[in-house]
Amino acid sequence: MIKAGIIGASGYAGEELLRLLATHPSVEVVAATSRNLAGKKISSVHTNLAGFYNKLIFENLSNDDIKTLCDVIFLAVPHGASMDIVPELLEKSKCKIVDLSADYRLKTAEFEKTYGHPHKDPREAVYAIPEVHDVAAELKNSKNPRLIANPGCFPTGATLAVAPLAKTGVLENVIFDSKSGITGAGNTPTETSHFPNLTENIIPYKLTAHRHLAEMKQEISRLQPGFSNVCFTPHVIPAARGIMTTAHVFTKEKYTTKDVKEIYSEFYENKPFVQLVDGVPSLLNVRGSNFCHIGIEAEAANNRIVITSAIDNLVKGASGQAIQNMNIMFGLKETEGLWFPGLP
Amino acid sequence: MIKAGIIGASGYAGEELLRLLATHPSVEVVAATSRNLAGKKISSVHTNLAGFYNKLIFENLSNDDIKTLCDVIFLAVPHGASMDIVPELLEKSKCKIVDLSADYRLKTAEFEKTYGHPHKDPREAVYAIPEVHDVAAELKNSKNPRLIANPGCFPTGATLAVAPLAKTGVLENVIFDSKSGITGAGNTPTETSHFPNLTENIIPYKLTAHRHLAEMKQEISRLQPGFSNVCFTPHVIPAARGIMTTAHVFTKEKYTTKDVKEIYSEFYENKPFVQLVDGVPSLLNVRGSNFCHIGIEAEAANNRIVITSAIDNLVKGASGQAIQNMNIMFGLKETEGLWFPGLP
Amino acid sequence: MIKAGIIGASGYAGEELLRLLATHPSVEVVAATSRNLAGKKISSVHTNLAGFYNKLIFENLSNDDIKTLCDVIFLAVPHGASMDIVPELLEKSKCKIVDLSADYRLKTAEFEKTYGHPHKDPREAVYAIPEVHDVAAELKNSKNPRLIANPGCFPTGATLAVAPLAKTGVLENVIFDSKSGITGAGNTPTETSHFPNLTENIIPYKLTAHRHLAEMKQEISRLQPGFSNVCFTPHVIPAARGIMTTAHVFTKEKYTTKDVKEIYSEFYENKPFVQLVDGVPSLLNVRGSNFCHIGIEAEAANNRIVITSAIDNLVKGASGQAIQNMNIMFGLKETEGLWFPGLP
Amino acid sequence: MIKAGIIGASGYAGEELLRLLATHPSVEVVAATSRNLAGKKISSVHTNLAGFYNKLIFENLSNDDIKTLCDVIFLAVPHGASMDIVPELLEKSKCKIVDLSADYRLKTAEFEKTYGHPHKDPREAVYAIPEVHDVAAELKNSKNPRLIANPGCFPTGATLAVAPLAKTGVLENVIFDSKSGITGAGNTPTETSHFPNLTENIIPYKLTAHRHLAEMKQEISRLQPGFSNVCFTPHVIPAARGIMTTAHVFTKEKYTTKDVKEIYSEFYENKPFVQLVDGVPSLLNVRGSNFCHIGIEAEAANNRIVITSAIDNLVKGASGQAIQNMNIMFGLKETEGLWFPGLP
Structure with a gap:
């Protein structure tokens, strides 16, 4: 089982990752961080998950803690927060990262123009809409094969x-x-x-x-x-x-x-x-x-x-695509854990 | 024209009073108070009123100011605030008052039991659902004929x-x-x-x-x-x-x-x-x-x-009934300014 | 009082005309036609009108009947039906007509191209968005000063x-x-x-x-x-x-x-x-x-x-604009019966 | 794989059975009937299923056809239609049946009182809310162990x-x-x-x-x-x-x-x-x-x-509970194919 951590698990993207990963056959969520909710049971906050994650509680984990626990980390943090976390995670662990924030999506120059302030970590990630790009190939050729910028x-x-x-x-x-x-x-x-x-x-x-x-x-x-x-x-x-x-x-x-x-x-x-x-x-x-x-x-x-x-x-536009990208990163079938119809 | 003031005109009840009184043939709104919005044009906050109240702005008026301007005052303040205002308004002016808060609805003993704290002004108002009570008669017989407690x-x-x-x-x-x-x-x-x-x-x-x-x-x-x-x-x-x-x-x-x-x-x-x-x-x-x-x-x-x-x-349950009660207080036809159909 | 008739009073445009005219100070609705609802009380069908139009019932009136009763007729009929009715109404009565259907909006050639069949009555009406055109002047200069095509x-x-x-x-x-x-x-x-x-x-x-x-x-x-x-x-x-x-x-x-x-x-x-x-x-x-x-x-x-x-x-896009146009046709103030704020 | 048929697959209950069974690991839907939609692709009607059931089309099958194809039949037909179908299906095949209609829920006398007409097939089914009754035991003891009345x-x-x-x-x-x-x-x-x-x-x-x-x-x-x-x-x-x-x-x-x-x-x-x-x-x-x-x-x-x-x-109140009951009928784990969280 791939051990996954979610940093920023209290927002909609984090909640949706928890919902989707609850039934992913190859992933186990081992950490879900939230400063405000630390100590609470996941399912007491996201009540749709009652019956799932019976032992998982929100924690206020350090990067050190989380990187030793996880094979993959989903960053579901506010824009601007990822670039503070990514360098350490990448450099001091073997974790793969899927960043759901906007921090690594734009080329650095464009980022600085759009957001009006310097980028703290001008490394390039693989921007991944798997239906448009060959994500597996791009990862292979990337200087940062463990960092995916999940699209907006x-x-x-x-x-x-x-x-x-x-x-x-x-x-x-x-x-x-x-x-x-x-x-x-x-x-x-x-x-x-x-x-x-x-x-x-x-x-x-x-x-x-x-x-x-x-x-x-x-x-x-x-x-x-x-x-x-x-x-x-x-x-x-x-x-x-x-x-x-x-x-x-x-x-x-x-x-x-x-x-x-x-x-x-x-x-x-x-x-x-x-x-x-x-x-x-x-x-x-x-x-x-x-x-x-x-x-x-x-x-x-x-x-x-x-x-x-x-x-x-929240799915193809965020957490679902993030899992799809994670599947590709780990060589799983792209559709694994995501192959179910919409709910009209 | 009856000169009306609205204390607490930024909330829904206040907004609705402004909407309804905009077309009341016998009432002119001369004052609308709001601490937070003081200085702003009414219609810049409640944009549905663009074209109406072209000169009226939210003001942070004292009770003294307002009672000299108005024939009738609508209190659209949070529960608990009316009992701080009513005594002075009643005793130092001739204003009539329609209180949309809960402060004067219950008998004092029941109020204190329900709200868990003493009532600061245990005077009796006329509780007025005009279809259930003869409000005009009750006002006539009341010790406080200028104070109506508008129902919840x-x-x-x-x-x-x-x-x-x-x-x-x-x-x-x-x-x-x-x-x-x-x-x-x-x-x-x-x-x-x-x-x-x-x-x-x-x-x-x-x-x-x-x-x-x-x-x-x-x-x-x-x-x-x-x-x-x-x-x-x-x-x-x-x-x-x-x-x-x-x-x-x-x-x-x-x-x-x-x-x-x-x-x-x-x-x-x-x-x-x-x-x-x-x-x-x-x-x-x-x-x-x-x-x-x-x-x-x-x-x-x-x-x-x-x-x-x-x-x-917001109408029969608050501001409309307040105007209906005001009509009765001033001897107007009960339906004046209120006789139009619902909007399906 | 201007006597008004509504042909096709069971649909949304007709219902909205009834709602708006219920409080118009210069208009009395004297006829409301509907084949399906003939015999029913207006307010039993449009229940928001309970308390209004206590004597008015839907009728299945002929054009002859209606034109003798009315000063103005609103056509709230399906597209294609107006051109069957207008010629007779215009020629055999003094009625003014506001047509809410699409029949007289387009120049004849454009109409036939758009709707794919010939126009049965290729006369020109005054197309009237009063904020864009000087409707009063156009009516004065028109060959058909009693026919307004109300915009879509x-x-x-x-x-x-x-x-x-x-x-x-x-x-x-x-x-x-x-x-x-x-x-x-x-x-x-x-x-x-x-x-x-x-x-x-x-x-x-x-x-x-x-x-x-x-x-x-x-x-x-x-x-x-x-x-x-x-x-x-x-x-x-x-x-x-x-x-x-x-x-x-x-x-x-x-x-x-x-x-x-x-x-x-x-x-x-x-x-x-x-x-x-x-x-x-x-x-x-x-x-x-x-x-x-x-x-x-x-x-x-x-x-x-x-x-x-x-x-x-249903208002500026249909029935309200129709009444605004009627006001102009009759020399009333443009805003009469329509000067009230929106309902947020 | 359990071969399943859905009679009446065009309505909401049928659509929901198709949605849920699309990912059930032990069930394959082999037939979906609809008189009106016969010949159409499932996913062209229920577009949320695009990507699933690529070969399945709605068919107008006889009971004879369907009973030879299926191990289990879900009846998602209008109330009153099941009692025409069930006797033949039960008696001339080995099919198990989950009836989502109201036909077999009430004791016969109560049915006739409630629906105002005689019941054509007064046999008793097992009424099954699995959290309230021990459905497996009841099936074992029933005269009709292949017929479940799915609750309203x-x-x-x-x-x-x-x-x-x-x-x-x-x-x-x-x-x-x-x-x-x-x-x-x-x-x-x-x-x-x-x-x-x-x-x-x-x-x-x-x-x-x-x-x-x-x-x-x-x-x-x-x-x-x-x-x-x-x-x-x-x-x-x-x-x-x-x-x-x-x-x-x-x-x-x-x-x-x-x-x-x-x-x-x-x-x-x-x-x-x-x-x-x-x-x-x-x-x-x-x-x-x-x-x-x-x-x-x-x-x-x-x-x-x-x-x-x-x-x-549509799920616990209809199709989901029907599948839960089917799971029990076939000795599967009650939660199979149904163990995923709600979608807030």
Whole structure:
């Protein structure tokens, strides 16, 4: 059994790792840290886990403690905290690390521009959306084969929506109009997450300057070099989970829906977690699962294609993809512990 | 024009008073106090009021200031704060007061038992559900004809549900299983109001010991002296507004649905805000309005009657009823400024 | 009192006309037709109206009957039905007509292209968004001064979002990504309106070919002649009411947010129902009201401006705007019967 | 592998069986029938299953066909249809049957009284809530050891809520005030399931005469012989899944919360799917899972105990419990294929 530790296990990403790993046949969670909850039973905090993890309690462990206990560490900490932890963990242990924060996703220069302060540990991690990159090969070739930067939720939905077209090199202009469930904003109650403010509403935010834009541009330009004509406007919808990305894609040439479907079918062949659907995808059909469902409709008249993609922001957009990446790191089958349908 | 002041205008009850008074033909709001928001324009905080109250700003007024400006003062302050303010306002001005807090609702002894601390101002106010009591007459006979204790939201829905049967003296046992929108808990974000915790859920709370129980018992026993066999369990539903009260009523004798409907029709004759409906009421049909809709179904076999009542907790359960009571205090038509339908 | 009739009073638009006209000081509803509901009391069907319209019942009236009873007729019938009724009503009576259907919105040629069949009555009506056009003047100059084509819900939100920029002539490319409450789809239960399919979801539909696109293009090109670079993708959100339009606007030149706000302030001066808000608008702040709230944010780097507009689809997007237009037709104050805040 | 067939696989119960069995290690679904959907791929209808059941299509199979294919048959047909199918399946094959309909739940006399028509096949099945009855033993002793009557959703939540007290023989009066997600009403769109009617609402229905009452009475009186003082009022809440039962229990003697918790702990020892929680349970914590969470609070003053239980109506209230019962029938571990946490 792979021994796993979760640093920052009290938030949504940590909770979701615990939920998913509870039934992973090759992993045992041996440590879950939380300063605030130290001493409490896991299932007394995350009550959906009653019956699981009967002996596991939240602990306030040092890095030293955790690295001796674990084969793999998931960092589910706030952005900015990972770069304080990773160097020591990598250098003083054999642990593999999957970092769910934003710290190692961007090239250092882009990180500093986007976040407005220097990066404390400018080492490169492997940024891993396994349906877009050959993660196993990239790890092999990396200077840091034990460090994966797990992608952001919006960039996962957005990149999967346009990757096949980007790879074909035909993007001219892309506007991502994304709609996310409110769990994306974390489990601390806020004005936006206050039920009377969100029910029967939809809340656009960071209309022109969300930090995930840099990540989208970086990843899409790896597929279509030189392309940077990307806009991104996120919204919060009255839903707990899920990201629906509506990608308004303008291309250099005209396409029919059939053309585009062929490009996507080929690109996503043998990628079990990406499923092309007739019509439009539904957040409910991917809920709780690691799937990404994609719908395609071309508007030849305007050289426009509307791609819609649906993921669960906490699974394919965070903890599920982290486990998928862990599976790859350890040479397990990519789908292990993740092969179950969404919960409509 | 009646000059009105609202003390505590930043919360839901205050916001709702501002919404309702914006179109009241006989009232002008001249003061709205809030310590935190002092200096801000009303409509910059309560954006639904953009276009209204163009000159009104939140102020941090002293009692002295406010009592010289106003003919009527609405107290929309946290429970416990009114009893610090009322004595001075009553004694040093001619202002009329409608207190939306719980401070003057219970007889002093019952208050102290329920809230666990002494009452600072044990004077009696007129507790006013106008469909149950003759408020004008009670004010006339009161030692404190300028002080109205505006009822709580749950007690309003519960009392209206059973008053006609209580008046008939036939109650044996009543269980109020009430379901409230989350605005009843105020506008500060909490774990319970956090969207992911409430959506697709229903949250029972204070199962056996909610403070409103004392208020229910007091009012129902005024109608059926000696009766105290009342249980109350509230729930929060995934809705912003509204209280659905399911009253499980056991009676001394058997009734048919028709019998009960006659009792209610007679009791609520000439009470424009109470409407008996076929089948069951809907929170949507009373939303935003001062109406209470009531449905009736008897189960003769068990000497049981199920009464369902629907109100908007912020209107009939708080600010609307406060204005209705103000209308009565000033000799206006009870419905003035409040006669519009619910918003489904 | 203006005597009003509503043809098709059983649907959402009809219901909303009844709700709004219940408190209009200058209008009395004298007829409400519905074939299916004929004989039923209005308030037994639209229970939110209990206490109003105590004598009004749904009737199955002929055009002859209705035109002798009414000064104004609201057509709240399915698209395609108005053109069967309008000619006779106009020619054989003095009635004024506000048509809420799509029949008279488009120029005849465009109508036939969009709807795929001939128009039975190719007369021109006055298409009336009063904040964009001088409706009174247009009526005066029209050959059909008694016929108003009331705009569609999506086109109202979209046109108000970009009209000031279009008038300035600077649009280069506009993508409307619109999000509507499900009442826009009518009150017949469908797969899309089935609660388990919509809750916690957002459903994109007619991604490239919604019929309202033609209406948007027609109206925007009246402001910026020759401009037709408009894309439109609607979504249904888990909400009953409201349309949030996210307009991704690409302009010929760069603008700052401040620049754009000045253009909008000037354009919408003296238009009481359009309010510019800081940040982004909220569907809740306009709910139940005739307001349109607009937020503005420019992204100078990309020559892009994101305009967000919020309306209630059943009020400003249908019945409220119809009454606003009726007010103008009859020389009443535009805001009469409509001047109340939204219900958050 | 156990070969399973699902008759009536297009409804919610059938869909949920397919979802759950997709990952059951000992079961292969070999047939799924639906008259309307015959010929369609499973995953084209239940899109959450994209990636699963790649070869399975809906078929319009005869009973003859299905009984030769299957070791176990799940009947997910409308009430009244099972009794037409069961006799032939039992008598002409070796198939085991789990009937999810109401047909075999009640003793024949009670069935006829409740449903108002004769029962076509008055044989006794084993009614199986495995936490309340020893299902394996009952099957062994039954004349019909191959037929399980799977309990109704409300009776499951209600019976689990009070079984330990009933077993102790102390019930005096029980009122079940139950709140269900709308999937309980099936997947055909109706007025009640129409999103604008249910959002921000709660709908009481069948206030005194729901058919599940007979089932509750039958099962509770098996535990406390002679007891029939049970009332039941269901509500629909704006949620897709879940049943929250608020059981207002009046007992012959006084209990403290601690007393009651001990009774429940003992009763549910070694019942992995029932978990006692601190405070109140949450529908979200059991969503998608086979768990029942129970909260307990006693009000000694009134001899009242409020028990709250939460289940997923489609899992523990239907398909999950059906699989649990199938596991028992085949001598598998009760939790096989069902041991995963809820999805909050």
